[in-house]
Amino acid sequence: MAVIRDVMPDFELFQPASTDDAVALLAEYGSDAWVLAGGLDSFDWLKDRIKRPKVVVDLSQIPELRGVRESDGGGVEIGAMTTLTEVVRDPTVISKFKLLADAAEAAASPQIRNQGTIGGNVSQDARCWYYRSGFPCYRAGGNICYADTPVGMNREHAILGAERCVAVSPSDSAPAMVALEAQMVIRSSRGERVVDAENYFTNPGIDITRMTVLQPGELLTSIRIPGTWAGTEFYFEKVRDRPVWNFPLVNVASAKVVSGGTIERIRIVVNGVAAHPWHLKQVEDAVAGKPLNEETAEMAGNMAIQGAVPLRFNGYKLPLMRNLVKRSIRGTMEA
Amino acid sequence: MHFIQWATNPWGQSVPIHIVWALIWVAAIAGLAFVVTHAIWIRFFAKPEEFASSTPRYPIPKEVKRHSLAARLFHWIMAASMLVLLFSAFLPKIGVQFNWITWHWIAGLVLIASIIFHLFHATFFMDFWSIWPDRIDIRDAIRRGLRMAGKPAPLPEKFAKYPFENKMYHLAIVFAGLSVAITGGFMLFRIHTPFLTRNPYLFSDMTWGLMYVLHGLAGVGLIALITVHIYFAVRPEKLEITKSMIFGTMTREFYLEEHDPARWDVSEQPSAEPLESPLVDPERGTV
Numbered sequence: 249m250a251v252i253r254d255v256m257p258d259f260e261l262f263q264p265a266s267t268d269d270a271v272a273l274l275a276e277y278g279s280d281a282w283v284l285a286g287g288l289d290s291f292d293w294l295k296d297r298i299k300r301p302k303v304v305v306d307l308s309q310i311p312e313l314r315g316v317r318e319s320d321g322g323g324v325e326i327g328a329m330t331t332l333t334e335v336v337r338d339p340t341v342i343s344k345f346k347l348l349a350d351a352a353e354a355a356a357s358p359q360i361r362n363q364g365t366i367g368g369n370v371s372q373d374a375r376c377w378y379y380r381s382g383f384p385c386y387r388a389g390g391n392i393c394y395a396d397t398p399v400g401m402n403r404e405h406a407i408l409g410a411e412r413c414v415a416v417s418p419s420d421s422a423p424a425m426v427a428l429e430a431q432m433v434i435r436s437s438r439g440e441r442v443v444d445a446e447n448y449f450t451n452p453g454i455d456i457t458r459m460t461v462l463q464p465g466e467l468l469t470s471i472r473i474p475g476t477w478a479g480t481e482f483y484f485e486k487v488r489d490r491p492v493w494n495f496p497l498v499n500v501a502s503a504k505v506v507s508g509g510t511i512e513r514i515r516i517v518v519n520g521v522a523a524h525p526w527h528l529k530q531v532e533d534a535v536a537g538k539p540l541n542e543e544t545a546e547m548a549g550n551m552a553i554q555g556a557v558p559l560r561f562n563g564y565k566l567p568l569m570r571n572l573v574k575r576s577i578r579g580t581m582e583a
Numbered sequence: 584m585h586f587i588q589w590a591t592n593p594w595g596q597s598v599p600i601h602i603v604w605a606l607i608w609v610a611a612i613a614g615l616a617f618v619v620t621h622a623i624w625i626r627f628f629a630k631p632e633e634f635a636s637s638t639p640r641y642p643i644p645k646e647v648k649r650h651s652l653a654a655r656l657f658h659w660i661m662a663a664s665m666l667v668l669l670f671s672a673f674l675p676k677i678g679v680q681f682n683w684i685t686w687h688w689i690a691g692l693v694l695i696a697s698i699i700f701h702l703f704h705a706t707f708f709m710d711f712w713s714i715w716p717d718r719i720d721i722r723d724a725i726r727r728g729l730r731m732a733g734k735p736a737p738l739p740e741k742f743a744k745y746p747f748e749n750k751m752y753h754l755a756i757v758f759a760g761l762s763v764a765i766t767g768g769f770m771l772f773r774i775h776t777p778f779l780t781r782n783p784y785l786f787s788d789m790t791w792g793l794m795y796v797l798h799g800l801a802g803v804g805l806i807a808l809i810t811v812h813i814y815f816a817v818r819p820e821k822l823e824i825t826k827s828m829i830f831g832t833m834t835r836e837f838y839l840e841e842h843d844p845a846r847w848d849v850s851e852q853p854s855a856e857p858l859e860s861p862l863v864d865p866e867r868g869t870v
Contacts, residue, residue, distance in 0.1 A: 381593075383593050389588070389600070390601075391773070391792070391795050392773070394593060396781075396783070397783050410775075411682070412684065412773075451682075453683075453685075454680045454681060463678075
């Protein structure tokens with residue numbers, strides 16, 4: 249059980265001034281190192297003594313990890329340490345990728361967005377309270393999911409793709425990244441690798457203790473958004489318990505190209521329903537070429553929840569997800 | 584060094600959750616160390632094995648049937664499922680990530696089914712006791728040990744159907760295999776399968792924890808056991824035994840060299856070419 253204290257535990261703090269130095273530190277300390285971005289997820293873990301790294305590598309002093317840069321092909325590259333507020337206010341992001349600006353603005357509160365980073369937001373850990381309380385669940389390396397038991401409190405948990413652990417990805421910007429076909433740039437002492445956003449988020453069947461493919465020693469340095477969906481029709485909606493500030497119960501991000509009343513191409517991603525942003529590929533295939541009308545939206549909503557298995561307390565997520573997907577097709581919040 | 588990972592459950596109880604995964608490497612290194620040591624021993628130090636002479640009192644078939652088709656199918660199905668189980672269990676622990684759980688539980692069900700079949704088959708259709716060590720095996724093992732150490736001891740007798748080492752290996756596999764199969768069978772209640780209603784509260788956290796520890800210990804034990812098994816299967820002097828597990832038979836020469844016709848009676852076996860005078864080897868005299 250978590251021991252909540254107001255003071256930070258003892259660890260060695262490094263504040264590298266360059267990405268190379270940060271990567272070298274992460275290579276040296278491996279799984280003993282903790283990457284600190286905005287600190288909003290990290291400080292909970294550290295002060296609660298649930299995670300006990302020997303070394304913390306603070307990225308706040310690395311200028312090259314910040315900022316939004318336009319890239320070839322009409323895309324942008326966003327440094328992982330760019331704050332959510334900077335993303336929300338960036339003119340290029342607003343003009344080309346409003347979906348991401350809307351998603352980032354839906355995250356948390358203004359104060360948190362000023363501090364929280366885009367890299368931290370997409371890479372944040374699960375909010376399952378059993379896990380965050382320090383219980384020895386699957387995600388913590390144990391052998392049980394306390395949320396997926398007959399009396400488990402699982403109102404916020406997964407309805408799709410659960411594999412032993414039923415925690416969900418709580419990120420608002422993550423589904424937008426997948427919808428925009430973003431690429432995550434990862435550095436380590438072995439070099440650089442670029443992973444599609446869709447593959448950046450892992451699932452518990454593959455690695456039950458991680459939310460992303462980042463391994464010890466690796467650092468997310470930037471996010472590349474190609475121009476593929478720049479300036480298309482976007483839709484982002486987030487449903488949460490308190491509209492002023494909360495994690496999503498379910499959110500949806502979509503980008504679509506409509507021509508003559510027909511959906512030419514579309515990307516729809518839902519989050520808060522699975523351990524990773526849930527890309528509705530089959531729904532996209534089904535609605536492509538169909539007229540943009542109520543019938544298509546209805547079909548998409550119904551298809552989206554095929555295969556969903558609600559837990560004891562989260563059956564409400566089925567109609568919620570269905571309706572959010574319908575709205576994402578319509579492009580309006582109207583019922 | 585700690586062998587078990589402990590944790591505190593929501594009720595404040597300290598419970599074991601699994602073995603320490605470093606034991607994977609301990610088992611792998613132990614298995615490989617045995618292989619290397621044995622290979623060096625055989626190559627440079629071991630003397631040829633000597634047995635007391637035995638005289639067959641009936642014609643020995645040219646090809647001696649050792650394993651029925653059913654027994655061979657069981658062996659290879661069990662071997663395949665065991666390898667899938669080991670790889671799906673331990674590769675993710677050493678960094679090879681894939682969706683292992685489905686492979687693992689399906690292979691586990693195959694293993695359980697094959698064990699149930701084997702128990703039935705061995706009890707009612709095979710010589711059940713032929714694989715268990717008897718008094719002669721233990722006496723001869725002591726004799727062989729003494730002779731290996733250069734101490735005086737009578738010659739051991741030739742083996743029955745299975746050599747003593749084979750029997751001891753079977754015994755170890757019985758314990759390890761049943762441990763993983765029984766604990767794994769209960770673990771099916773912890774995951775979603777089409778066959779069982781999931782019930783993670785079937786046992787207390789302590790019982791579950793001990794079950795995971797036993798499953799893990801037997802699992803890493805199997806890493807070493809199977810490494811050793813594969814090693815012996817490919818050793819030149821054991822190839823006849825390996826071939827018998829593929830084709831079902833071993834040659835008359837190998838049979839007479841290692842096995843005592845009095846302890847493994849093959850007189851009932853059909854023989855296409857009965858040996859006219861099987862009892863005398865011109866090189867070694869009476870065998």
